[in-house]
Amino acid sequence: MIMDVDESDFSQKVLLSCNPVLVDFWAPWCGPCKMLAPVIDELAVEYAGKVDICKVNTDENMSLSSKFQIVSIPCLILFINGLPVQKILGFRSKNEIKKIVDIHI
Amino acid sequence: MIIYDIIIVGAGSAGLSAAIYASRAKLKTLLLEKNRCGGHLLIIDLLENYPGFYKGISGFDFAIKLEMQAKEFGTEIIYDDVLCIENKLNVKKVITANSIYESRTVVIATGTSLKKTNVLGESKFIGRGVSFCAVCDAPFYKNKDVLVIGGGDSAVQESIHISKFANSVTIICKNDKLKAIKVLQDRMLIHKNISVIYNAIPKEFYGKELLEKVTIMDVNTQQKKDLKINGVFIFIGLIPNTHFISNLITNEFGYILTDENMNTSVSGFFACGDVRKKQLKQVVTAVSDGVQAAVSAQNYIEENI
Numbered sequence: 001m002i003m004d005v006d007e008s009d010f011s012q013k014v015l016l017s018c019n020p021v022l023v024d025f026w027a028p029w030c031g032p033c034k035m036l037a038p039v040i041d042e043l044a045v046e047y048a049g050k051v052d053i054c055k056v057n058t059d060e061n062m063s064l065s066s067k068f069q070i071v072s073i074p075c076l077i078l079f080i081n082g083l084p085v086q087k088i089l090g091f092r093s094k095n096e097i098k099k100i101v102d103i104h105i
Numbered sequence: 106m107i108i109y110d111i112i113i114v115g116a117g118s119a120g121l122s123a124a125i126y127a128s129r130a131k132l133k134t135l136l137l138e139k140n141r142c143g144g145h146l147l148i149i150d151l152l153e154n155y156p157g158f159y160k161g162i163s164g165f166d167f168a169i170k171l172e173m174q175a176k177e178f179g180t181e182i183i184y185d186d187v188l189c190i191e192n193k194l195n196v197k198k199v200i201t202a203n204s205i206y207e208s209r210t211v212v213i214a215t216g217t218s219l220k221k222t223n224v225l226g227e228s229k230f231i232g233r234g235v236s237f238c239a240v241c242d243a244p245f246y247k248n249k250d251v252l253v254i255g256g257g258d259s260a261v262q263e264s265i266h267i268s269k270f271a272n273s274v275t276i277i278c279k280n281d282k283l284k285a286i287k288v289l290q291d292r293m294l295i296h297k298n299i300s301v302i303y304n305a306i307p308k309e310f311y312g313k314e315l316l317e318k319v320t321i322m323d324v325n326t327q328q329k330k331d332l333k334i335n336g337v338f339i340f341i342g343l344i345p346n347t348h349f350i351s352n353l354i355t356n357e358f359g360y361i362l363t364d365e366n367m368n369t370s371v372s373g374f375f376a377c378g379d380v381r382k383k384q385l386k387q388v389v390t391a392v393s394d395g396v397q398a399a400v401s402a403q404n405y406i407e408e409n410i
Contacts, residue, residue, distance in 0.1 A: 027244065029150075029240070029244065030240070030241050031143070031146075031147035031148060031149075031163070031164060031165035031168075031240060031241070032141075032147050032148070032238070032241060033241075034165055035140075035141040035142075035143065035147060035165075036141075058244075058245075059244070065245065069233070069314055069315055070245065071232070071233065071234060071236070071242060071245040071246070071315065071335075071336065072231075072232040072233075072236055072238075072241065072242045072245070073241055073242070073245075074241075075232070087232070089231070089232035090232070091140055091141060091147075093139075093140060093184060
């Protein structure tokens, strides 16, 4: 399941999560982000129970984009124990993303 | 093993159009795509010169429609990276990262990639201030100062888009005038926060975590100057994606040579869209190329196999 996260619950759902969390920073005007959406859906199913998958709308949560220095989307950030351990930029295939995530978990 | 009638490599406007016509003509059609359907369409904010779409359509929406139409007629789409193609007697072997596919004909529709400057610091700051996609990244530069490198249609069009967000947009152009078409240059003049520095090229990108400064050089005087900026967008041209086929098919600087029916130097191989050597690279001409390639492939099958 994919959770929509915003400024108010980011700490609780991402930073304090026991599981690793992959956060998809996206915006409605971004074509490549829309193309990535079905890939994220598939990842959520495959990683169920192991990695939480969240989405952050960068338009509505500008403080989060600025905190994590996001100036280019789509951008995925993997958080483990509250720390950003890996940034994945641009459109990537499911296998590419899995390869990168699997190194950390 | 299944033998396809037609394998199309690349699912941008040209490849998807070829797939629509081929599958509608009942050819067994496979479309191979490395990433996602749409190609350059995905970075077009508003496609406003495609005839019939009054007031324009977003590149993304257009791509989705093409993809749905191709699937509707029976096109099979597989996401895989083509590594090379072997031309055997009557059959073409398409070797991908994960499999091997066989086909009677092959259509190359792999388009182009955006050219990099290869200037010091560029790769370090990709995604940290250096961008190749204004539609994706311009909104992050609200009230910031942005540099655009290039002088063609894309550079000017994207500068106009960025100027709606940024405080200032400075275009640096290596020639003494812009190459962009007049309608775009005229439109640029309305946007008072866009300025142009002529005869200049980038030399180095600097910053800590994010990009902060770019050194540019005047090509005549060799004089260097630092510009404080928050982002750089690079639109300096394209390179054809033909590495996997360049030893098989005649090309010029990587662009595949074809006749007006999209036949390449090797029979049963066709090319369409931006990957082909041609003058006008537009969505509408890519679509037209794709359709012609599909019909030529169909004729080839009827005559030869």
